[in-house]
Amino acid sequence: MFPDPTEINDGDAADKEDPAESRLSDVAAQEQSLDAEPLSDQEKEQETEETENTERQNNDSTETADGGTEDAAVDHDQSDSGEFVVTVLAKAKLEEQGIGVKGRSSPLLEAGTQECPAFISHRDEDVTGDSWRQHRKHVFVLSEAGKPIYSRYGSEEALSSTMGVMMALVSFVQSGDNIIRSVYSEQHIVVFLQKGPLVLVCVSSSRQSEEQLRGELLYVYYQIISMLTQASISRIFEHKKNYDLRRLLAGSEKILDGLLNLVDSDPSFLLAAIHCLPLASSLRDSLSHILQKAITPNLVFSILVAKNQLLTIVQEKTVIEDTRLEPTDVHLLLNLIGASSAFQAGEIWTPICLPLFNPDCYFYAYISYLDPPECTVCLLLLSTDKEAFYAVAECKRKIEEAMVAQNSLSLIAKAQSYSVSQVGVSDLRHFMYKPFDVPDTYRQLTQFTSPEMEAPYSSEEEKMRLLDLYRFMHSRIHSTSRPLKLIYHVAERETLLAWVTSKFELYTCFSPLVTKACAITAITKLLRWIKKEEDRLFIRYPPKYSTTPNPSKSSRGGKSDQQDSTDNGFLSLL
Amino acid sequence: MVPGGAQRRGDPPSRPVRTLRVKMVLLGSSAVGKSSLALRFSKDEFRSTSPTVGCAYLTRVVHLSDVTLRFEIWDTAGQERYHSVTPLYYRGAHAALLVYDISNRESFIRAQVWLKELEKQHIPGSTVVWLVGNKGDLAQDRRVSVQEGQVLATERGLSFTETSAMSGDQVVELLLAIELCDSAHRVYEGVGAQQEVLSEWRETPLVDLCRTHTFTPAASCCRVGP
Ligand SMILES: Nc1nc2c(ncn2[C@@H]2O[C@H](COP(=O)(O)OP(=O)(O)OP(=O)(O)O)[C@@H](O)[C@H]2O)c(=O)[nH]1
Numbered sequence: 001m002f003p004d005p006t007e008i009n010d011g012d013a014a015d016k017e018d019p020a021e022s023r024l025s026d027v028a029a030q031e032q033s034l035d036a037e038p039l040s041d042q043e044k045e046q047e048t049e050e051t052e053n054t055e056r057q058n059n060d061s062t063e064t065a066d067g068g069t070e071d072a073a074v075d076h077d078q079s080d081s082g083e084f085v086v087t088v089l090a091k092a093k094l095e096e097q098g099i100g101v102k103g104r105s106s107p108l109l110e111a112g113t114q115e116c117p118a119f120i121s122h123r124d125e126d127v128t129g130d131s132w133r134q135h136r137k138h139v140f141v142l143s144e145a146g147k148p149i150y151s152r153y154g155s156e157e158a159l160s161s162t163m164g165v166m167m168a169l170v171s172f173v174q175s176g177d178n179i180i181r182s183v184y185s186e187q188h189i190v191v192f193l194q195k196g197p198l199v200l201v202c203v204s205s206s207r208q209s210e211e212q213l214r215g216e217l218l219y220v221y222y223q224i225i226s227m228l229t230q231a232s233i234s235r236i237f238e239h240k241k242n243y244d245l246r247r248l249l250a251g252s253e254k255i256l257d258g259l260l261n262l263v264d265s266d267p268s269f270l271l272a273a274i275h276c277l278p279l280a281s282s283l284r285d286s287l288s289h290i291l292q293k294a295i296t297p298n299l300v301f302s303i304l305v306a307k308n309q310l311l312t313i314v315q316e317k318t319v320i321e322d323t324r325l326e327p328t329d330v331h332l333l334l335n336l337i338g339a340s341s342a343f344q345a346g347e348i349w350t351p352i353c354l355p356l357f358n359p360d361c362y363f364y365a366y367i368s369y370l371d372p373p374e375c376t377v378c379l380l381l382l383s384t385d386k387e388a389f390y391a392v393a394e395c396k397r398k399i400e401e402a403m404v405a406q407n408s409l410s411l412i413a414k415a416q417s418y419s420v421s422q423v424g425v426s427d428l429r430h431f432m433y434k435p436f437d438v439p440d441t442y443r444q445l446t447q448f449t450s451p452e453m454e455a456p457y458s459s460e461e462e463k464m465r466l467l468d469l470y471r472f473m474h475s476r477i478h479s480t481s482r483p484l485k486l487i488y489h490v491a492e493r494e495t496l497l498a499w500v501t502s503k504f505e506l507y508t509c510f511s512p513l514v515t516k517a518c519a520i521t522a523i524t525k526l527l528r529w530i531k532k533e534e535d536r537l538f539i540r541y542p543p544k545y546s547t548t549p550n551p552s553k554s555s556r557g558g559k560s561d562q563q564d565s566t567d568n569g570f571l572s573l574l
Numbered sequence: 575m576v577p578g579g580a581q582r583r584g585d586p587p588s589r590p591v592r593t594l595r596v597k598m599v600l601l602g603s604s605a606v607g608k609s610s611l612a613l614r615f616s617k618d619e620f621r622s623t624s625p626t627v628g629c630a631y632l633t634r635v636v637h638l639s640d641v642t643l644r645f646e647i648w649d650t651a652g653q654e655r656y657h658s659v660t661p662l663y664y665r666g667a668h669a670a671l672l673v674y675d676i677s678n679r680e681s682f683i684r685a686q687v688w689l690k691e692l693e694k695q696h697i698p699g700s701t702v703v704w705l706v707g708n709k710g711d712l713a714q715d716r717r718v719s720v721q722e723g724q725v726l727a728t729e730r731g732l733s734f735t736e737t738s739a740m741s742g743d744q745v746v747e748l749l750l751a752i753e754l755c756d757s758a759h760r761v762y763e764g765v766g767a768q769q770e771v772l773s774e775w776r777e778t779p780l781v782d783l784c785r786t787h788t789f790t791p792a793a794s795c796c797r798v799g800p
């Protein structure tokens with residue numbers, strides 16, 4: 001099918017890239033419909049837009065090794081301050097604190113092996129110990145005044161001097177009218193993100209790209225916003241620069257820890273898309289219908305979740321006219337529910353902010369499990385009216401009754417993720433498929449589908465290794481300097497193919513000996529299979545309801561209850 | 575229809591009886607044991623809990639000979655970020671339990687701050703306020719004496735008890751006492767009528783200081799993901 005690939009091989013078997021990919025990438029832009037055989041026509045295509053076969057971005061460990069010094073990347077080429085930054089960060093105080101750890105780790109070979117078991121509290125960890133230094137990814141949140149707010153590992157108090165140094169760095173670069181974005185050292189990358197009065201820092205040896213790490217810091221920021229709102233945070237710090245935000249975040253460390261564990265282990269965050277639970281479309285429709293019927297004024301979202309995956313979501317009509325629910329907001333909601341057993345204690349009524357929907361306002365969320373004591377099926381009803389508890393709780397009763405009548409719970413219990421073997425393509429071990437083909441009339445939630453990770457990716461280490469490979473492929477595809485459309489990557493223990501078109505983004509993992517021709521055929525089959533199964537794999541047409549008596553702009557203007565009066569409250573506590 | 579989370583005690587009586595609703599709210603610092611008490615009230619259980627998010631609503635139905643009591647328990651979050659929304663939950667309560675931890679002096683001091691807050695909000699006479707020293711089983715770590723609790727309660731005209739959610743000590747007694755106090759105050763309402771009780775709370779409208787635009791997603795900075 002394809003000419004023999006001329007593989008670039010610099011002796012490191014971990015990475016081979018194929019010049020043929022540029023040809024494919026060109027075709028990919030030609031919009032093949034999913035039904036057609038998207039790849040078979042491409043053989044004819046000869047044009048090449050760019051030849052992507054020489055750049056070797058992923059092996060920077062060797063590159064930096066010969067230089068013997070660290071790379072610094074500060075915006076706008078401020079090489080002098082950059083050098084200073086590196087000296088301070090790598091050689092001075094921070095080195096004592098664990099940045100500049102010995103022992104290399106390559107994401108392609110041994111990633112994940114140092115990862116500590118998930119969901120163990122690291123709060124009490126000794127921050128001077130080696131094990132603290134060896135964490136794959138540290139995340140710190142501090143205030144502009146340099147006050148610690150959150151640290152993924154170790155207590156914030158013990159790290160206050162480290163955070164002080166970080167803030168000194170940020171301010172130093174700032175004083176030169178610049179923004180520090182990242183610092184590269186031999187084994188680590190330090191990424192900074194400043195959002196309003198908060199500074200977020202990630203120190204990673206995971207070999208993820210700077211953009212990916214910054215994206216993860218943004219998730220952390222948004223999770224904080226979801227609890228406090230952006231407006232409150234700004235106002236608090238306007239009032240009192242050195243306010244200790246931990247007062248207001250007390251008890252939420254678990255939520256942030258949980259988020260970071262998910263970010264590491266769940267590709268939803270990488271893809272910025274929702275993974276819904278595969279469900280017969282008739283069952284999903286009937287569930288949606290149940291939600292659609294149980295409404296009350298000012299209800300805006302009804303969300304049904306099982307095993308921490310979305311079953312269905314129904315949205316208020318006028319709301320989705322203006323905007324759509326962003327995957328990030330859903331991720332934050334799911335993490336909140338998953339991270340705490342608090343929701344198992346009865347019916348919860350709590351203010352919550354959806355940062356991408358509106359970072360300054362609270363919704364009032366009714367959260368209740370429908371199957372106590374197992375607590376796997378969870379209902380979320382979001383209202384803009386803080387006094388609507390009884391009305392919204394009544395909606396839950398209706399939903400519960402209808403679900404009993406239709407035996408929905410036992411049907412949901414049978415639902416499960418699928419095995420890649422169902423696709424019927426040998427050599428295909430795993431994939432992630434994110435379609436962009438949104439029907440115009442529906443503001444669809446960005447979703448992706450992916451089978452269960454099975455052998456050889458059943459252990460935590462191997463799962464993480466595959467995810468790291470995907471992250472690597474993703475960073476190449478989305479590279480800001482040189483985005484790619486298609487990558488055929490022969491790794492040591494598997495072969496991966498990533499492909500992005502205007503209709504979808506696809507990551508596939510094959511057994512190592514698959515030929516390129518086989519991989520291409522397999523992808524064609526896979527795309528056909530997905531097309532055939534899409535009603536089951538995706539929430540196809542997010543249903544809507546209308547809960548505003550008069551769904552005009554004016555009626556929405558009247559819903560000022562969504563606006564939060566708690567700002568006063570926070571300020572009064574200062 | 576069985577209310578969510580409610581537990582029927584024995585068979586429902588055959589003849590129609592009045593159902594009376596008792597709204598009860600639990601207030602106090604984080605980790606004093608409000609959720610643990612609520613769990614004792616509603617299910618007579620003790621298990622490990624997580625810090626409450628916002629507020630948890632639980633119910634317990636108690637059948638007495640001539641009346642059915644439906645306790646609606648509002649278990650609020652003690653964490654500071656929720657303090658400003660707590661009035662949302664305690665307005666209109668028939669009984670408020672102000673809980674502190676006898677092994678944590680700070681929580682007793684916070685309870686007095688809560689009390690001030692509550693006194694500002696509630697219409698005297700409509701809410702019976704209980705001061706509850708919880709974790710009575712931790713006698714060896716006691717930091718607040720029984721007498722201090724009792725004195726504070728007497729000064730402020732509150733009822734007082736010490737409980738242990740862990741052992742269950744004095745929990746049922748407290749529930750029964752609330753019942754009795756409540757009937758004295760005649761604050762029962764029929765529950766059959768579909769009253770939306772929260773609508774009564776509008777007596778203290780909160781000033782809306784914020785802009786009134788809604789449903790407008792933030793214009794910028796709204797992209798996430800790598
Ligand atoms: N020894 C003892 N421990 C208790 C008792 N009641 C609660 N606890 C423990 O105290 C801790 C906090 O209990 P919670 O019931 O979650 O506290 P809370 O007041 O609801 O906390 P927030 O929801 O954050 O406001 C838990 O570890 C409980 O097991 C008690 O009577 N005795």
Ligand SMILES: [Mg+2]
Pocket residue numbers: 608609610624625626649650651652
């Ligand atoms: Mg609680």
